[in-house]
Amino acid sequence: MVLIEARDLEKTYWDDGVVTPALRGVSFDIKKGEFVAIMGPSGSGKSTLLHLLGFLDRPTSGLYRFDGRAIDEHSDHDLAEVRNRKMGFVFQTFNLLPRATTLENVKLPLLYSGIPEKKWNHMAEEAIEAVGLTHRLHHESSQLSGGERQRVAIARALVLTPEIIFADEPTGNLDSKSGQAVMSILEKLNRTRGHTIVLITHETYTAEQAERILHLMDGELVKDEKVKARRTSDHFIK
Numbered sequence: 001m002v003l004i005e006a007r008d009l010e011k012t013y014w015d016d017g018v019v020t021p022a023l024r025g026v027s028f029d030i031k032k033g034e035f036v037a038i039m040g041p042s043g044s045g046k047s048t049l050l051h052l053l054g055f056l057d058r059p060t061s062g063l064y065r066f067d068g069r070a071i072d073e074h075s076d077h078d079l080a081e082v083r084n085r086k087m088g089f090v091f092q093t094f095n096l097l098p099r100a101t102t103l104e105n106v107k108l109p110l111l112y113s114g115i116p117e118k119k120w121n122h123m124a125e126e127a128i129e130a131v132g133l134t135h136r137l138h139h140e141s142s143q144l145s146g147g148e149r150q151r152v153a154i155a156r157a158l159v160l161t162p163e164i165i166f167a168d169e170p171t172g173n174l175d176s177k178s179g180q181a182v183m184s185i186l187e188k189l190n191r192t193r194g195h196t197i198v199l200i201t202h203e204t205y206t207a208e209q210a211e212r213i214l215h216l217m218d219g220e221l222v223k224d225e226k227v228k229a230r231r232t233s234d235h236f237i238k
Helices: 046-053 076-086 102-112 117-130 146-158 176-193
Strands: 002-015 018-031 035-039 061-066 087-091 164-168 196-201 212-217 220-226
Touching: 002 046, 018 046, 018 196, 035 046, 035 176, 046 061, 046 164, 046 196, 076 087, 087 146, 102 117, 102 146, 117 146, 117 176, 146 164, 146 176, 164 176, 176 196
Parallel strands: 018 220, 035 196, 035 212, 087 164, 164 196
Antiparallel strands: 002 018, 002 061, 212 220
């Protein structure tokens, strides 16, 4: 089943009369349960595309449907609700509260969910267990390593069991060992729990751990390829 449908997406920015086209007629589909990498150099349009797919911005023109509904059918309030309930985000800079514990950081999305507070701890603990950080439950973010902080960010993205996880350069601030541990978790979530993963990266090695790579260049989709020899990790976090 198709989760994301993009047709002729265009995004243009205007600044003091200067017109900058960021996306030029990008079209593709992503099915539920796919693990897709979006790859390209700086300035290729990766971040702009992520913002559109994650309902953080609207296209200048073109069609974008998520889970069967076009972005134009949603008000800004609707978009915020869909983003909170059906989308999880993992960023390069973690975006954690430094003085909050792992448990407190993971519970943050639940504040706006409408779910009874008595269920929050259980839901957060399940997400933390999924990334192998139960032993860091009550540690503040400032006490964790970079790799552990990124795993907390993944748990936070998971806590509402979203349809899709958008990971924006999730290994960019990590050493190779910590980065591989993070990729292992994303692979496992995709393979065993069926989460759709969209990974933004400029690294070939990281992109090849997905099933499919969309290559962007100068705002255009120049290649859409299946990964023939997919790189997978043998070091999944239990």
